Amino acid sequence: MLPTDQLFSDYVPVLIASIAGFILVISALIGSRLLAPFSEEREKGTTYECGMLPLRRASTNVGNRFYLYGILFIIFDVEAVFIFPWVLTFVGVGPLAYWTMVTFVAILGLGLAYAWKKGALQWR
Amino acid sequence: MSTEIFGFDGVNVWVDGLVRVLLIVGFMTVVVMGLIYGERKILARFQQRLGPTRTGPVGLLQSVADALKLVGKEDLRPRNADAWTFELAPYLVFVPVFLGFVIVPFVLDWQVRILELGLLYFVAVTGINIVGWIMAGWGSDNRYAMIGGMRAAAQGISYELPLVLSLLAVAMVVEVPSDSATGESLRGSLNLNEIIAAQAEIPNLVWQPLVLIVFFIAALAELNRTPFDIPVGESEVVGGPFVEYSGIRWSMFFLAEYAALLIMSLIFAAVFLGGWAWPAGLFQDDPWPRWAQALLVTGKAGLFIFMVFWVRASVPRLRIDQLMSFTWKILLPLMFAQVLINGLVLVYDWPEIVLTVTGLVGVLVLVMAVDRAVRHPRPRPAPATQLEGEAAS
Numbered sequence: 001m002l003p004t005d006q007l008f009s010d011y012v013p014v015l016i017a018s019i020a021g022f023i024l025v026i027s028a029l030i031g032s033r034l035l036a037p038f039s040e041e042r043e044k045g046t047t048y049e050c051g052m053l054p055l056r057r058a059s060t061n062v063g064n065r066f067y068l069y070g071i072l073f074i075i076f077d078v079e080a081v082f083i084f085p086w087v088l089t090f091v092g093v094g095p096l097a098y099w100t101m102v103t104f105v106a107i108l109g110l111g112l113a114y115a116w117k118k119g120a121l122q123w124r
Numbered sequence: 125m126s127t128e129i130f131g132f133d134g135v136n137v138w139v140d141g142l143v144r145v146l147l148i149v150g151f152m153t154v155v156v157m158g159l160i161y162g163e164r165k166i167l168a169r170f171q172q173r174l175g176p177t178r179t180g181p182v183g184l185l186q187s188v189a190d191a192l193k194l195v196g197k198e199d200l201r202p203r204n205a206d207a208w209t210f211e212l213a214p215y216l217v218f219v220p221v222f223l224g225f226v227i228v229p230f231v232l233d234w235q236v237r238i239l240e241l242g243l244l245y246f247v248a249v250t251g252i253n254i255v256g257w258i259m260a261g262w263g264s265d266n267r268y269a270m271i272g273g274m275r276a277a278a279q280g281i282s283y284e285l286p287l288v289l290s291l292l293a294v295a296m297v298v299e300v301p302s303d304s305a306t307g308e309s310l311r312g313s314l315n316l317n318e319i320i321a322a323q324a325e326i327p328n329l330v331w332q333p334l335v336l337i338v339f340f341i342a343a344l345a346e347l348n349r350t351p352f353d354i355p356v357g358e359s360e361v362v363g364g365p366f367v368e369y370s371g372i373r374w375s376m377f378f379l380a381e382y383a384a385l386l387i388m389s390l391i392f393a394a395v396f397l398g399g400w401a402w403p404a405g406l407f408q409d410d411p412w413p414r415w416a417q418a419l420l421v422t423g424k425a426g427l428f429i430f431m432v433f434w435v436r437a438s439v440p441r442l443r444i445d446q447l448m449s450f451t452w453k454i455l456l457p458l459m460f461a462q463v464l465i466n467g468l469v470l471v472y473d474w475p476e477i478v479l480t481v482t483g484l485v486g487v488l489v490l491v492m493a494v495d496r497a498v499r500h501p502r503p504r505p506a507p508a509t510q511l512e513g514e515a516a517s
Contacts, residue, residue, distance in 0.1 A: 008137075009137045010237055010238075010239055010240075011237075011239075012137050012138060012141045013140075013141035013144060013145060013226055013236045013237045014223065014226055014237070014245075015141075016138070016141040016142055016145050017141075017145045017148070017222060017223050017225065017226050017236065018219060018222075018223055020145045020146070020149060020222070021215075021218060021219035021222035021223065022215060022219060024149065024218070024222070025214055025215050025218055025219070025376055028195070028372050028375070028376065029199075029372055029373070031195050031372070032195050032196075032197075032199050032371055032372035033199075035195050035196045036195065036196050036197055036198050036199055036371060036372070037198055038198060038199075039198070044200055045200075045201075045202055045203035045204075046202065046203070047202050047204055047264075047265060047266045047368070048202075048266060048268070048362075048367050048368060049266070049267065049268075050362075054204075054266075054267070057204065057265060062270070062274055063274070065278075066274050066277065066278050069278050069281065069282060069448065070277075070278075070281065072452070073281040073282065073284070073285065076285050076456070077281075077284065077285065077288070080285065080288045080289060080292065083289075083292055083463065084244055084292065084314070087292050087295050087296050087312050087314075088295075088312045088313070088314065089312070090312070090467060090470075090471065091310065091311040091312060091470050091471060092310065094471065095471050095472070097471075098467050098468070098471040101464075101467065102464060102467075105460055105463075105464060109457070109460065112452075112456070112457070116452075116453065121448065121449060121452045121453060122445070122449070123444055123445035123448045123449070
């Protein structure tokens, strides 16, 4: 088999599984549509807030801590993506590849230390 | 293009894929129902209760009864909810988890597909369901759901990093025979079958004790299990992103949660305990029949699942600042150190016992850090009224 054919036949089940996953959820929803009762009632449509009526839309203010962690995550996750190919090849390439990665991780480690010192890792 | 399944040769790739995926659907549904029953029973025993006893013999049909009840329950959508995000969230939570089953090695030469980049695929696909959690939280237009969704995102992405790095640390040390004639071997593989085959002599838990513990902790957090269940904590955010979901849509989230637990346990068994391979090279030349291998995998995965239930019964919930400090200040630096030490040992061809020793030292550091945090807990930090360096207005 050609390499591309191999790749294709490897990932066909992934496509099938993603379609099957959607069909599973849809069929469950259809089953519920057929079996479950439905009634239009005003009170049922209100947002749950322990008995009180909500004052405003909920999707307004969110703590900015979440965004800080989001940014930190993107930096370190991109780093993890770089480590993936390195993991498979560095032994063959030898010490140079290893020390390059050490430098890369050290720079990001300095970044983490800076974020730590600045209090970005402290939740409040 | 054709392939082989159950001894039938020359089966079309699409048919083959379809058959395998359908088998997985059945397997997943049955096992998840069993897991729900098992969790209720085991948790009940921990708390000196009986658990479900009424439906069927010793309550065995409890999950079936629950499923029927949920299908027949009215499926509400709040009037203020954002229709698209609210309706699409269950798909985005469930489908990524289901996709994870494609690479899970059940027994020797039987899984949906052996992917060369199996572990990369696993972390890439299962990471998507965080988006589903945020969508559920945002779309519900409910404050509890919103906070729960944001917490789920913050926790999910923070613990994703130790999880990915722990899988990488294991992938580094895997020995792959490249040339059977000369006995030469390469290091490093993301292919789960190669990872299991490399553990025929000694499972990875011997070489990487620290990684095993960090993986377990990160997996608990990814699964939103106690003590990391702040996104869904009933006493804080009354169920988190799922507050407004009812009936069948809610059960999709539930199904996804247990399916994720099942996948994590199977990955754990494959990566650290050697999957279908016996330890110490037993039966290496004469593999056991598939049912026996399946029993072995079930035992290893069951160990993980039992530990998850056990932790749930024993440990209280963490506070969010403790939770975030733990991953960013302890787990992440430890995992970076482990990856670099693994690299050092492999590049300079040091004896492998160094891996075990450094791993155990890491375990000691982790235990001491946790012990210190438990003995001297910090008070909850005061809420920040203004950013540092910013003048009060």
